[in-house]
Amino acid sequence: EAGVAQSPRYKIIEKRQSVAFWCNPISGHATLYWYQQILGQGPKLLIQFQNNGVVDDSQLPKDRFSAERLKGVDSTLKIQPAKLEDSAVYLCASSLDQVVRFFGPGTRLTVL
Amino acid sequence: SQELEQSPQSLIVQEGKNLTINCTSSKTLYGLYWYKQKYGEGLIFLMMLQKGGEEKSHEKITAKLDEKKQQSSLHITASQPSHAGIYLCGADLGSARQLTFGSGTQLTVLP
Numbered sequence: 001e002a003g004v005a006q007s008p009r010y011k012i013i014e015k016r017q018s019v020a021f022w023c024n025p026i027s028g029h030a031t032l033y034w035y036q037q038i039l040g041q042g043p044k045l046l047i048q049f050q051n052n053g054v055v056d057d058s059q060l061p062k063d064r065f066s067a068e069r070l071k072g073v074d075s076t077l078k079i080q081p082a083k084l085e086d087s088a089v090y091l092c093a094s095s096l097d098q099v100v101r102f103f104g105p106g107t108r109l110t111v112l
Numbered sequence: 113s114q115e116l117e118q119s120p121q122s123l124i125v126q127e128g129k130n131l132t133i134n135c136t137s138s139k140t141l142y143g144l145y146w147y148k149q150k151y152g153e154g155l156i157f158l159m160m161l162q163k164g165g166e167e168k169s170h171e172k173i174t175a176k177l178d179e180k181k182q183q184s185s186l187h188i189t190a191s192q193p194s195h196a197g198i199y200l201c202g203a204d205l206g207s208a209r210q211l212t213f214g215s216g217t218q219l220t221v222l223p
Contacts, residue, residue, distance in 0.1 A: 004154070042116075042200050042213025043155070056210055091154055100145070100202070100211055103154035 002026065004104035006092050012110045018080035021107045025073070025094030031055075032069055033100060034077050035091040043091055049075065079109075087111045115139065116203050118214035125191050126222050133186045133217045135201035143204035144184045145211065146175050150197045158186075188219075196221045 005024040013019050025032050030051050035043035046065065047057040051072035060067065064083070069075040079086055089106040117136045125131050135144065143162050147155040159168045161177035161184060168175055172189045188195055198218050202211040 040215065042202070042215050044213070045210055048210070093155075099143075099157075099160060101157040103147075103156075105154045106152075108152070 004092055004094050004102050006090075006104035006107055008107055009105065010108045010110075012112065013082055014112050015084055016081040018078065019082055019109065020076050020078045021090050021092075021109075023075045023077070023092030023104060025075070025092070026096075026102055029094035029096050029102070030072070031095045031098065032075050033093040033095075034067055034075070035093065037089045037091055037106070039088070046077070046090075082109075082111045084111050115205060115212050116201060116214040118199075118201055118217050120217060121215070122218040122220070124220045124222065127192060128190055131188050131191055131219070133199050133219075135184045135186070135203070135214055137182050137203055137205065139182070139205045141177065141181045141184070141203050142206050144175075144177050144181075145202040146173075146184070146186050147200045147202060148197050149200060149216070155200065191219075191221045193221045193223050195219060 007022050032049045034046045036046050037043040046060045047067045048055040049069040052069045065079055067077045087110050089108050091106045092104040093100050094102055119134050145160050146158040149155045159175050164179045164181045166177045174187045177184045196219055198216045200216045201214045205212050
């Protein structure tokens with residue numbers, strides 16, 4: 001079984017630029033999550049999708065972050081414009097049964 | 113203050129030694145999840161505990177959820193270098209089933 005795929009693995013941008021991350025969940029997993037993990041901290045949920053609908057985006061900074069899940073499969077997370085404090089690892093996860101078992105390798109974002 | 117406290121923040125042990133990592137909440141834990149993360153990689157799910165007093169094992173790793181469901185411990189017996197990494201606890205604290213994570217315990221196992 002293929003795991004959760006994410007790209008790119010690394011991204012370096014300057015502040016005020018925009019960036020997008022892509023996630024392909026495990027086939028058949030209806031629930032998809034985006035987490036932000038700042039160095040030295042645990043992951044923080046940004047947004048949760050059930051199929052292509054948003055279940056929870058209460059911690060998503062909507063003035064600069066946006067996310068969509070196309071046709072209930074792949075998802076993209078965008079930051080525009082980026083700030084220095086957005087430097088973090090962005091993790092995508094998917095699940096079949098509301099237990100978050102499968103995480104992707106993450107995208108490490110550095111904002112200069 | 114954090115809703116979920118992990119201790120210790122870091123741990124260095126000699127290969128073969130036993131160790132324990134704790135995860136404490138001020139709220140009832142409706143579900144407690146343990147993960148392992150290697151630097152630069154995603155989280156690997158280890159186990160899930162839901163009932164007070166529950167204990168689960170996977171190879172040399174055992175996790176328990178206390179009767180009051182406010183603390184969990186992860187115990188590694190006869191540690192090996194392959195056990196090195198960051199151990200994270202995640203908890204369902206009852207808020208829309210969203211997971212809250214602790215800040216992790218960095219484990220180093222010296223050969």
